[in-house]
Amino acid sequence: MLRLEARPAPSRLMQWCSPLLAAALTLLAGMAIFWALDKDPLEGLRYFLLNPVKDLYGVSELLLKATPLMLCAIGLAVGFRANVWNIGAEGQFMLGTAGASGVALYFAESDSALILPAMLFAGAAAGALWAAIPALLKTRFNANEILVSLMLVYVAQLFISWLVFGPWRDPMGFGFPQTAMFHDAALLPTLLDGTRLHLGFVFALAALAAGYVFMNRSYTGFKMRVAGEAAEAARYAGFSARRVVWIGLLTGGAAAGVAGMAEVAGPMGQLTDKVALGYGFAAIIVAFVGRLHAFGSLLASLLMALLFIGGEQAQQYMNLPSSISMVFQGLLLFFLLGSDVFIHYRLRLGRART
Amino acid sequence: MNAPSPTPGAPPRLRLEGISKVYPAVVANDAVDLVVAPGEIHAVLGENGAGKSTLMKIIYGVTRPSAGTLYWEGERVEVTSPAQARALGIGMVFQHFSLFETLTVAENVALALPGKPALDELAQRIEAVSQRYGLPVAPRRHVHALSVGERQRVEIIRCLLQNPRLLIMDEPTSVLTPQAVRKLFDTLRQLSAEGCSILYISHKLDEIQELCHTATVLRGGRVSGHCRPAEETPQSMARLMIGKDLPVCEHGPAASGGELRLRLAGLSHASEDPFGTDLKDIHLDVHAGEIVGIAGVSGNGQQELLQAISGEEIIAEKFPVQICGVQAGRLSAAQRRRIGLCFVPEDRLGRGAVPSMSLADNAVLTAARSAGLVRGGFLAFARARHFAAECIERFNVRCGGPQAAAKSLSGGNLQKFIVGREVLQTPQLLVCAQPTWGVDVGAAAFIRQAIIDLRNRGCAVLVVSEELDELFEICDRIAVIAKGRLSPVRPVAETSVEDIGVWMSGLWPGAEPVPADAEAEAVDAAA
Numbered sequence: 001m002l003r004l005e006a007r008p009a010p011s012r013l014m015q016w017c018s019p020l021l022a023a024a025l026t027l028l029a030g031m032a033i034f035w036a037l038d039k040d041p042l043e044g045l046r047y048f049l050l051n052p053v054k055d056l057y058g059v060s061e062l063l064l065k066a067t068p069l070m071l072c073a074i075g076l077a078v079g080f081r082a083n084v085w086n087i088g089a090e091g092q093f094m095l096g097t098a099g100a101s102g103v104a105l106y107f108a109e110s111d112s113a114l115i116l117p118a119m120l121f122a123g124a125a126a127g128a129l130w131a132a133i134p135a136l137l138k139t140r141f142n143a144n145e146i147l148v149s150l151m152l153v154y155v156a157q158l159f160i161s162w163l164v165f166g167p168w169r170d171p172m173g174f175g176f177p178q179t180a181m182f183h184d185a186a187l188l189p190t191l192l193d194g195t196r197l198h199l200g201f202v203f204a205l206a207a208l209a210a211g212y213v214f215m216n217r218s219y220t221g222f223k224m225r226v227a228g229e230a231a232e233a234a235r236y237a238g239f240s241a242r243r244v245v246w247i248g249l250l251t252g253g254a255a256a257g258v259a260g261m262a263e264v265a266g267p268m269g270q271l272t273d274k275v276a277l278g279y280g281f282a283a284i285i286v287a288f289v290g291r292l293h294a295f296g297s298l299l300a301s302l303l304m305a306l307l308f309i310g311g312e313q314a315q316q317y318m319n320l321p322s323s324i325s326m327v328f329q330g331l332l333l334f335f336l337l338g339s340d341v342f343i344h345y346r347l348r349l350g351r352a353r354t
Numbered sequence: 355m356n357a358p359s360p361t362p363g364a365p366p367r368l369r370l371e372g373i374s375k376v377y378p379a380v381v382a383n384d385a386v387d388l389v390v391a392p393g394e395i396h397a398v399l400g401e402n403g404a405g406k407s408t409l410m411k412i413i414y415g416v417t418r419p420s421a422g423t424l425y426w427e428g429e430r431v432e433v434t435s436p437a438q439a440r441a442l443g444i445g446m447v448f449q450h451f452s453l454f455e456t457l458t459v460a461e462n463v464a465l466a467l468p469g470k471p472a473l474d475e476l477a478q479r480i481e482a483v484s485q486r487y488g489l490p491v492a493p494r495r496h497v498h499a500l501s502v503g504e505r506q507r508v509e510i511i512r513c514l515l516q517n518p519r520l521l522i523m524d525e526p527t528s529v530l531t532p533q534a535v536r537k538l539f540d541t542l543r544q545l546s547a548e549g550c551s552i553l554y555i556s557h558k559l560d561e562i563q564e565l566c567h568t569a570t571v572l573r574g575g576r577v578s579g580h581c582r583p584a585e586e587t588p589q590s591m592a593r594l595m596i597g598k599d600l601p602v603c604e605h606g607p608a609a610s611g612g613e614l615r616l617r618l619a620g621l622s623h624a625s626e627d628p629f630g631t632d633l634k635d636i637h638l639d640v641h642a643g644e645i646v647g648i649a650g651v652s653g654n655g656q657q658e659l660l661q662a663i664s665g666e667e668i669i670a671e672k673f674p675v676q677i678c679g680v681q682a683g684r685l686s687a688a689q690r691r692r693i694g695l696c697f698v699p700e701d702r703l704g705r706g707a708v709p710s711m712s713l714a715d716n717a718v719l720t721a722a723r724s725a726g727l728v729r730g731g732f733l734a735f736a737r738a739r740h741f742a743a744e745c746i747e748r749f750n751v752r753c754g755g756p757q758a759a760a761k762s763l764s765g766g767n768l769q770k771f772i773v774g775r776e777v778l779q780t781p782q783l784l785v786c787a788q789p790t791w792g793v794d795v796g797a798a799a800f801i802r803q804a805i806i807d808l809r810n811r812g813c814a815v816l817v818v819s820e821e822l823d824e825l826f827e828i829c830d831r832i833a834v835i836a837k838g839r840l841s842p843v844r845p846v847a848e849t850s851v852e853d854i855g856v857w858m859s860g861l862w863p864g865a866e867p868v869p870a871d872a873e874a875e876a877v878d879a880a881a
Contacts, residue, residue, distance in 0.1 A: 218733070226708055229708045229710055230709065232705040236719075236720075238666075238688030
């Protein structure tokens with residue numbers, strides 16, 4: 001009989017192996033799903049893992065896809081390290097797209113070089129503003145930030161729909177729910193000719209570096225970590241619990257807002273009601289697979305981007321339903337949480353001796 | 355005191371032969387031999403880190419030894435789990451209680467027993483045991499409503515219900531009033547007379563001398579000696595334990611007329627915790643160059659008082675807490691630190707230190723500003739390491755260096771680190787909760803001396819402790835807290851342990867008439 005036995009101390013090895021184990025199990029389960037759907041499992045894996053990165057364009061698409069994931073994940077990780085559970089990055093991302101789009105549409109006639117910085121600022125501010133609502137309710141009324149931030153995602157979705165069906169709808173757009181295409185001064189320059197990879201990727205790398213410095217080097221980041229590890233110790237040291245909530249949520253919101261800005265000013269070039277593809281939710285998985293560390297988030301967002309693109313390819317070439325990438329994301333988080341059990345427990349054969 | 359005469363030819367209750375426990379970084383036990391006769395009260399003495407706890411965990415099946423053999427009543431056994439230890443007849447009362455506060459006494463006991471005992475029947479068994487051994491406890495009361503002494507009785511009853519033939523007691527008296535200690539000793543002697551062996555771990559040499567038949571002394575994981583405590587003096591046992599004479603605190607007279615550093619001017623505060631104690635109209639002055647002690651049985655408002663002074667709990671008005679002349683009632687803990695307050699909390703792990711963080715990081719926790727461990731908003735790693743290293747060296751903290759995680763230190767060593775961290779910041783006012791709780795004699799004397807030295811350099815010190823001997827050793831003036839009220843403050847020279855012991859029940863001259871239940875407890879404690 002198998003049984004779990006508590007380890008005397010958490011295993012450091014498992015802490016780092018658990019994401020790898022989870023990735024491997026996800027692939028195995030994925031192959032089983034392909035097999036059950038009467039598809040060739042090896043061909044499925046080829047579409048999922050190899051096809052997306054078989055040439056430079058493929059790699060650039062992967063990095064493009066990873067960009068919003070990195071931005072959202074590093075912002076969330078700052079909060080998660082301090083036990084501030086912002087589940088609403090998806091909504092904050094949408095507000096970021098709206099803020100940036102607003103600037104682009106308002107200054108549609110201008111060619112000023114300041115438009116992009118203004119869009120960046122507006123995106124970050126709008127995302128942070130959306131995250132400020134759960135922060136305010138948490139610090140004033142002790143409302144659960146998980147519920148508030150999650151429910152605001154649906155409010156944000158309706159707000160975006162209202163914008164693109166109503167005041168911001170492109171008059172020349174044949175009634176489609178979308179804004180006019182942004183002019184060149186409101187689009188992020190691409191990094192490589194012939195690809196869609198744009199300056200937003202640099203923002204994401206910069207955000208990862210800033211996140212690393214903030215969490216590991218700064219005094220404020222130290223306070224956040226203390227609050228997450230031992231709330232009593234933070235109280236004893238006199239670190240303000242409210243400030244921790246505010247910083248955790250505002251950072252997550254601003255980062256998601258920047259991700260939203262990079263999406264509309266990058267590959268989309270306009271705002272539509274389908275602007276959010278679940279990056280904000282996927283980033284929660286990314287942050288945990290990446291162990292709430294900057295470098296881990298980088299690797300995890302690449303893995304998640306691979307699952308996104310691989311899912312699309314599997315859809316196109318293997319006639320699989322579009323939910324296949326959601327299934328893979330779910331599997332990955334499921335297996336990660338399952339593997340994490342082995343950080344604190346080990347598997348033993350045989351009955352417990354009494 | 356006579357050791358029970360074992361039946362001739364009967365095997366010892368427990369015999370350890372060459373028990374060793376090797377951890378990656380440290381040898382906790384090195385070929386330890388130990389023999390406990392039936393009915394014997396056997397003390398295990400040793401400093402922190404001497405390997406007492408590891409040895410007890412091996413006997414109780416929590417830890418497996420690396421080498422060596424255990425014989426239980428002559429039979430060679432391997433104890434692989436606490437459940438097996440209990441089945442053999444070994445019970446253990448831990449230093450930190452493991453009771454669920456929201457459950458009743460009977461429910462807590464039921465959780466520890468095998469199977470699903472019927473609660474009514476169990477309540478009767480609890481009452482029977484509690485009467486037989488003089489351990490009054492009401493089975494249907496909730497644990498949160500019990501005093502610390504009562505909780506300990508629950509733990510002991512929980513063990514006794516399983517009819518143990520060996521009872522391990524880890525530092526059992528550290529939370530009891532002198533009167534409650536008397537009663538505990540009576541119970542233990544009765545158990546011993548009935549043939550139950552007792553392994554008694556303590557650092558209080560006078561108690562061991564009074565209670566225990568034999569003692570095994572550990573030093574650095576090895577057995578450094580055996581003795582019959584009744585034939586020794588505390589000094590001679592301390593020599594066996596720490597290898598040298600016990601340091602004696604040098605305690606000159608307090609400087610008089612120092613400036614006022616802490617004034618509590620009618621501090622009242624309702625606790626937010628439904629199980630907490632409300633503070634009622636507390637007045638206290640602490641001056642530079644003196645140590646003021648507050649005695650009391652735990653749970654009488656000490657935590658609430660300390661949090662109101664430290665700023666962990668912000669009170670409604672400014673004036674009731676005045677620190678270094680500043681009305682500080684509305685200031686945060688960090689702001690109070692900036693005007694000269696340092697604070698040693700009673701919980702080390704999780705409050706005084708972050709368990710998973712290094713000692714260097716834990717230095718930053720409170721000394722960030724005062725010792726310049728933060729520069730321009732960024733952590734100054736080298737300075738933090740240096741500060742931690744200095745604290746480790748000056749306060750003789752045994753650990754793996756500044757990068758060692760706080761949770762890797764033994765309780766006493768972590769306490770030395772935390773006291774050192776606060777003392778090295780040269781505060782104007784030091785507030786210290788349970789400075790030597792669970793700390794061995796050598797380290798305790800060291801910590802007390804550090805506090806006295808700080809006073810001599812002109813710091814004002816407030817010590818809240820449940821150990822009367824300690825307060826009488828280091829304090830210049832002393833008061834008692836009971837039911838959230840503070841007694842008058844007396845110079846130590848003008849009072850006695852007995853007087854303060856009575857005051858601890860809330861009965862001091864001029865005290866308000868106590869409600870009936872408090873009176874019952876007072877009688878209970880005095881009995």
